[in-house]
Amino acid sequence: MSANTRRAGRRRPAFAAVALVAALAVTATACGPEDDDAGGNPRASQSADGQGGEQKLEIPDDLRKDLPKDLPSSLKDLDKWRNGEWKNWDRDEWLRRAKEFVNPIIDDLWDPDRMKDADGNDRKVDDDEIDDSESGGKGGTGEDEGVTDPTPARVTAKPVKLPYTKSSPPVGKVFMDTPQGAMVCSGTVVTDPQHPGKSNLVATAGHCVHAGRSGGWFRNVVFVPRYNPKGLSNAQLSKAPRKQVAPDGVWWASYARTTDYWIANGARTGGKGAPQDFAMLKVRPEDRKSGPSLEETVGKAAKINFNTPRVKAIPSLTPHGYPAAPPFDGTKMYRCTGKPGRLTLDARQPTMYRVGCTMTGGSSGGGWLSPSGRQLLSVTSIGPIEGGWLSGPRIGKEAKGVFDSIAAK
Numbered sequence: 001m002s003a004n005t006r007r008a009g010r011r012r013p014a015f016a017a018v019a020l021v022a023a024l025a026v027t028a029t030a031c032g033p034e035d036d037d038a039g040g041n042p043r044a045s046q047s048a049d050g051q052g053g054e055q056k057l058e059i060p061d062d063l064r065k066d067l068p069k070d071l072p073s074s075l076k077d078l079d080k081w082r083n084g085e086w087k088n089w090d091r092d093e094w095l096r097r098a099k100e101f102v103n104p105i106i107d108d109l110w111d112p113d114r115m116k117d118a119d120g121n122d123r124k125v126d127d128d129e130i131d132d133s134e135s136g137g138k139g140g141t142g143e144d145e146g147v148t149d150p151t152p153a154r155v156t157a158k159p160v161k162l163p164y165t166k167s168s169p170p171v172g173k174v175f176m177d178t179p180q181g182a183m184v185c186s187g188t189v190v191t192d193p194q195h196p197g198k199s200n201l202v203a204t205a206g207h208c209v210h211a212g213r214s215g216g217w218f219r220n221v222v223f224v225p226r227y228n229p230k231g232l233s234n235a236q237l238s239k240a241p242r243k244q245v246a247p248d249g250v251w252w253a254s255y256a257r258t259t260d261y262w263i264a265n266g267a268r269t270g271g272k273g274a275p276q277d278f279a280m281l282k283v284r285p286e287d288r289k290s291g292p293s294l295e296e297t298v299g300k301a302a303k304i305n306f307n308t309p310r311v312k313a314i315p316s317l318t319p320h321g322y323p324a325a326p327p328f329d330g331t332k333m334y335r336c337t338g339k340p341g342r343l344t345l346d347a348r349q350p351t352m353y354r355v356g357c358t359m360t361g362g363s364s365g366g367g368w369l370s371p372s373g374r375q376l377l378s379v380t381s382i383g384p385i386e387g388g389w390l391s392g393p394r395i396g397k398e399a400k401g402v403f404d405s406i407a408a409k
Helices: 075-082 110-117 141-143 234-239 260-265 294-298 395-406
Strands: 021-024 123-125 171-178 180-192 201-204 219-225 252-260 279-285 318-319 341-343 352-357 365-369 375-379 388-392
Touching: 110 234, 171 201, 180 294, 180 318, 180 365, 180 375, 201 219, 201 318, 201 375, 219 279, 219 294, 252 395, 279 395, 352 375
Parallel strands: none
Antiparallel strands: 021 123, 171 180, 171 219, 180 201, 201 279, 219 252, 252 279, 318 365, 341 352, 352 388, 365 375
């Protein structure tokens, strides 16, 4: 059914079941053994433990106490992890709780060809999950609660000007391995008040790092800022050196957090968890232990606005991302600008923002920036399978808790 015929504040039965897709982490064909062997050595310390000279991994003390006992603890174990043991997605072994995210660096795992091949699976939600009942309050943000506005007009996504430089939006790709194969999302560099001008924080969607209620944390999670800054084609990317594809480096997530609501309710299909589909990463470079921060490397960062401003007070929002599902191919950064409307999936949860935009799978997790480009108000969570609009969560107190827990690391 077309939401253009609906009026906000009235509930009516859903007719045609129009599928929505999370403009989300798009999954690739599962990598074969030759793909999984891409990359060099796993990162470890060079000290021996005195028992046959086995090299121990360098794990920070503040992280060690929170790790499960069966994680890699020696270079030998990490070799097994790197050579395929991380692909063991047995349900009992799949890390799930917030404190159990672990992401040891595997040098050169994400080479240009593997990045290029990360492609897409879509998350669907039926139209009858949209709740257009009466608003939950008057004045302030409450006037938006429980409301679904008419479907916005399609806004054609426009490519961000090439080449990407320090004046470009601080957006990149988030890559991860999942039980379904290599996947890709988008992410945005955000400011860290504890380290002004030197942030190593990235905002993305919860479903880009955690499977939700059916599983646990994804693995080999990395952020590549300003991916493919010259806009090379897929054919060119296959032959390009890593420096051309990722000139600002590959940044591995040391820590990841998402909302408890996403972990408890998120799903691969349907809109469950979408109103709090938000996550934060704290990253470190693959190729060095010191040097400029992510923000210094990229040249800028967006400040997250946790005040959930009411829709009528926002002149426009601009989602950014790297759409990979047709008609896009994941090689370039795109954006759309439009006046946001409201979308309700669950009247018990905050109403989501929605804008017209033709970006597709792969743009999930990309930041929604203010007209100045200096503030981030949402990240892409879901959109219709045929394209035309995107929706993202209002970033409020739950997201602030996620942000604070990561910033404190």
